[in-house]
Amino acid sequence: MPYRWTKEEIEDKQIVQSRQFDIAYSNYVSVINGGIDRDNLPEQCIDPEVNVIPNGLGRSNTSNNVHNPFANNNQDSNYGAPFSSTNTRGNRITGLTYGEAPVQEGDNFYQVASVNIDCEEGMLECAWKCNAYIPLYNAYYKAFTTTTLTRKRYQWQIRVNGIIVYESPAICEAFFTTNISTQIPISKGTQRVEVHLKIPGRSNEDNGMVIMQYWGGQVFAYNTFR
Amino acid sequence: MGNVKLERFYPKNEAITAAKINNNSSALEGSTAGYNQENVSREGIDFRQFDKSPMLIARNVVDSGQELTTGTTVGTGARYKSYATYNIAQQPIAHNSTGATDTSAGNGTKVPLPGVSSSVDASGVQLTGGELIRVNWSTVIWQNIPANGSLADHVTALIDTTTKDGGTGATHPYGSGIGEWCWLIWPRFNTTSASLLNSDFTDAKTAGLDPNSPVPYFEPGISPSITNTGIGDFVDFNERRWDHIMVVPSMFLSAANVSNGPALQLYHTNGVGYSARSSPLALGGPQLRSSSFYIRVPDLGGSPKTLHGVQLYISGYWRMHGNSAGTGMGGAPDAGMFLENDPCNPSRVNSGGDPIPQYGVAGELHIERTHINVTVHRDSNG
Numbered sequence: 249m250p251y252r253w254t255k256e257e258i259e260d261k262q263i264v265q266s267r268q269f270d271i272a273y274s275n276y277v278s279v280i281n282g283g284i285d286r287d288n289l290p291e292q293c294i295d296p297e298v299n300v301i302p303n304g305l306g307r308s309n310t311s312n313n314v315h316n317p318f319a320n321n322n323q324d325s326n327y328g329a330p331f332s333s334t335n336t337r338g339n340r341i342t343g344l345t346y347g348e349a350p351v352q353e354g355d356n357f358y359q360v361a362s363v364n365i366d367c368e369e370g371m372l373e374c375a376w377k378c379n380a381y382i383p384l385y386n387a388y389y390k391a392f393t394t395t396t397l398t399r400k401r402y403q404w405q406i407r408v409n410g411i412i413v414y415e416s417p418a419i420c421e422a423f424f425t426t427n428i429s430t431q432i433p434i435s436k437g438t439q440r441v442e443v444h445l446k447i448p449g450r451s452n453e454d455n456g457m458v459i460m461q462y463w464g465g466q467v468f469a470y471n472t473f474r
Numbered sequence: 475m476g477n478v479k480l481e482r483f484y485p486k487n488e489a490i491t492a493a494k495i496n497n498n499s500s501a502l503e504g505s506t507a508g509y510n511q512e513n514v515s516r517e518g519i520d521f522r523q524f525d526k527s528p529m530l531i532a533r534n535v536v537d538s539g540q541e542l543t544t545g546t547t548v549g550t551g552a553r554y555k556s557y558a559t560y561n562i563a564q565q566p567i568a569h570n571s572t573g574a575t576d577t578s579a580g581n582g583t584k585v586p587l588p589g590v591s592s593s594v595d596a597s598g599v600q601l602t603g604g605e606l607i608r609v610n611w612s613t614v615i616w617q618n619i620p621a622n623g624s625l626a627d628h629v630t631a632l633i634d635t636t637t638k639d640g641g642t643g644a645t646h647p648y649g650s651g652i653g654e655w656c657w658l659i660w661p662r663f664n665t666t667s668a669s670l671l672n673s674d675f676t677d678a679k680t681a682g683l684d685p686n687s688p689v690p691y692f693e694p695g696i697s698p699s700i701t702n703t704g705i706g707d708f709v710d711f712n713e714r715r716w717d718h719i720m721v722v723p724s725m726f727l728s729a730a731n732v733s734n735g736p737a738l739q740l741y742h743t744n745g746v747g748y749s750a751r752s753s754p755l756a757l758g759g760p761q762l763r764s765s766s767f768y769i770r771v772p773d774l775g776g777s778p779k780t781l782h783g784v785q786l787y788i789s790g791y792w793r794m795h796g797n798s799a800g801t802g803m804g805g806a807p808d809a810g811m812f813l814e815n816d817p818c819n820p821s822r823v824n825s826g827g828d829p830i831p832q833y834g835v836a837g838e839l840h841i842e843r844t845h846i847n848v849t850v851h852r853d854s855n856g
Contacts, residue, residue, distance in 0.1 A: 266487055270483050277502070280478050285515045285518030294519070294528075305853070306529060306854040308851075341794055422654075423721040423724075464716030468766075
C-alpha cells in the first residue's frame, strides 16, 4: 500500500458534518488495520531479534539417529556366525539380507525414515544423511571362474507426501556417507517427508549374504515461509 | 497491537464535541507505537526493511587450503594415525595449507563464530533456544597408508577363499574380515571459551546444544562408561548418536588379484614402500567425502549457551560388528562398530618362538583439503 492522501480536508472555521471526520479518519484506519507495507516502513526498521516472533520466518524438524532396526539385522552366513564374540581377529557382519523382511527379493523401495513438519506456504528443504556399509565379497566376478555374484548396491529416495522429489544414484562403495538434499515449493499444512531405500533384485546369491547395513541417518526438513 | 477502532459519527451525524475527535486522534496516534502482523499487510515488506538477515544469525567457513599435485605427499600434519600401533583414539583435523599442524582459529577445520568482526572472531553466538545449527563439511582423502609396508602383512592380503570362514587349513584362520573398516570424521562444538582450545571442544549434548538427546553422542575413545577400543567395547548404533558421524572407506575390493593384492586400494597413485603405480593396489584418485549435521537447539530454559566454534575430528580404523550376546552395550542382537586396537602382524611370535599373530589393521589416513561451513539460523525450531 503506498502513501495515501486523505480525501477530506477540513478547513479552519468550517462547519462540517461529523461524518466527514469518519471519512477522513477511515483513510488512516484502513492503512493501520492491515494495510501497512514496504512503502510505509523505512529501510532497516525491523530488528528480527526483537520484532519477529519465534518461527515467524521458518520452521524445521529432524528425525535423528536412524539405523537399520535390529529386528532386520541378520547375520551374514559367511562372515557372521563362525567368529566368537571376543575374537579380536574377525567380526560378525549383520545387516539386510535377501529372503527376509523388508528386502525379500529386493528391487523395491521401502521406507526407512520419516518426519512430519507443519508448514506455511513457501519452500521446503529436505535433506538425508546416512552412513552405509556393503560387504563387498562376491560383488565382483573373479576372472574365469563361476564365482557367485551378488549385486550389492543401494539407492535412496526422498518423498514428500508420497511424491518422489529426489532419487540418488546407485551406490556401491564398501563404506559411504550419503548426503543428499533438495528444495521444493510447499503449501500450508502438515507435510510428511519420507526416505526410502532400494536394494537391487536378487541375482543368484543365497539368503544368508548381507547386502547392506545402514546407520547414523538424519532426516532434515526446513520450511522457509513465503 | 490489534486493530484501531474509532468512534463513528455516522449515522447519527449529530453535533459532536472536541473530546470525541481528540479521542479518535489519540487512538490513531497511540497505534503507531505498537504495529505488528495485524497492521502490516501479508507479504507487505521486503528484506530491505530488516536491519539484519531475518534467517541467519551467523555463518563462517574455514578451508584448510592444502592443494597438491598428484604424485606428491601431504605434509606431516595432514597424516592422521590409527589407534592400533599409534594409540590415538581421536584427534582434531588441524592442518593448514602447507600440511603443517595449526591449531589457531580459522585454520585447519577450527571455525570461529560468529566470525563477524574478522574471520577469526570467536566471541560466540548466544543461543537461547529455537536456533538451528547446520554444519557441512568435506575432505579430500589423499592416501591410505598401511602401517606395515610389507604387503604380506596387509590385512587384505589375508583374504582368500580359505580365510573367509576361518576353516581348517586356512592360511590365516580367523583372519581379518573383508574390509569392514573405515575412518570416522565428525564435528565437535565449543561452548566454553573464545580461546578455542582443543580441550574445550566436545559433543553437542555435552556442550549443552542438544541436552534432550535421548542417548549420548558417540565420541570415539571417550564415550561414557566405555573406552571404545577393541571388539569387546563396540558401540551400538542405537545406544549412542551416530548421525553426526561421516565414514571414510579405506579400500575398494577387487577379486581380480587375490594372489598378490586383493583389496586394500590406495587412493593415490604414489605408493609407499612399494610401487603402487604398477600395482593392482592403485585404483582411483583422491576422493572427496562430504557430510552434514543439523542441531535444533531446544528451549534452554533461561540458561543460554554461547557457541564459540566448531571443529572436525577424526578416528580410525573402525570396524563393523554384530553382537549376539555378551559383548558391547545393551542387549543382543544388535549391531555397531569398534575401534581396532590390534595391528596386522600374522607372523608375530613370542620370545619362545610361539606364534601370536595379530589380525587387526593400522595405518594413516592422509587428507589434502578440508572445508567446513557452519551456519546458525534464527528461530526455526517450530
